[in-house]
Amino acid sequence: MSGQAIEGAPMTKAPESLQDLLDAMKPRDGDTRVYVRDVLKRVGGKSFPAVILVPCIVLVSPISGIPGTPTIGALIVFLCAIQALFGRRHLWLPDVLMRRSVSAERMQRAVDWLSRPAGWMDRHSAGRLKMLTAGPLKLVAYAAVALVALSWPILELLPFVTSFGAGAVAMIMFGMMTRDGAYVVAGYVQGSALYLILLSIWSGLI
Numbered sequence: 001m002s003g004q005a006i007e008g009a010p011m012t013k014a015p016e017s018l019q020d021l022l023d024a025m026k027p028r029d030g031d032t033r034v035y036v037r038d039v040l041k042r043v044g045g046k047s048f049p050a051v052i053l054v055p056c057i058v059l060v061s062p063i064s065g066i067p068g069t070p071t072i073g074a075l076i077v078f079l080c081a082i083q084a085l086f087g088r089r090h091l092w093l094p095d096v097l098m099r100r101s102v103s104a105e106r107m108q109r110a111v112d113w114l115s116r117p118a119g120w121m122d123r124h125s126a127g128r129l130k131m132l133t134a135g136p137l138k139l140v141a142y143a144a145v146a147l148v149a150l151s152w153p154i155l156e157l158l159p160f161v162t163s164f165g166a167g168a169v170a171m172i173m174f175g176m177m178t179r180d181g182a183y184v185v186a187g188y189v190q191g192s193a194l195y196l197i198l199l200s201i202w203s204g205l206i
Helices: 018-025 036-043 048-059 069-085 104-123 136-149 159-178 181-203
Strands: 003-005 033-035 092-094 101-103
Touching (some): 018 048, 033 036, 033 104, 048 104, 069 136, 069 159, 136 181
């Protein structure tokens, strides 16, 4: 399968905050569309949490309502998480995903919509429970992220549910990026709640 390694520009610095990621996602002057490959090139391919956060940020924004977006986001998150689990140093994604795009106008609206909550999270991150973001527990985080993402294609007709799941993954990966285990725990709780909801629906209880 044809694909591309995600390589950053020579001086690319790995994002350290959600605002850094939103800046990478913003359309550049003259852009009519924003492509996955361009955003990920700005983010760089060495920071797995930052790359996984990109589709999650999209899925918790109004863009999540575009048909096919949850499935594309799930594929990117799942592939990145699996590569992290197997210890790859540089991320790789197939061309079919790297070529995906959204209109510059939609992306700018999403970035503007997310700017305030992103700023709040950045201001309230600290080095809490760091043991959850390193060593074997880091692998637990990537496994949890892959598991949550698997549900999104099935639930594409329920955008609120996929956004809820993307929020859980975003919490976990934000915690990994900032070495703040409190956000990782919050993501685990939110992800567990998602699966309890799905089990309840499956069992016909609600």
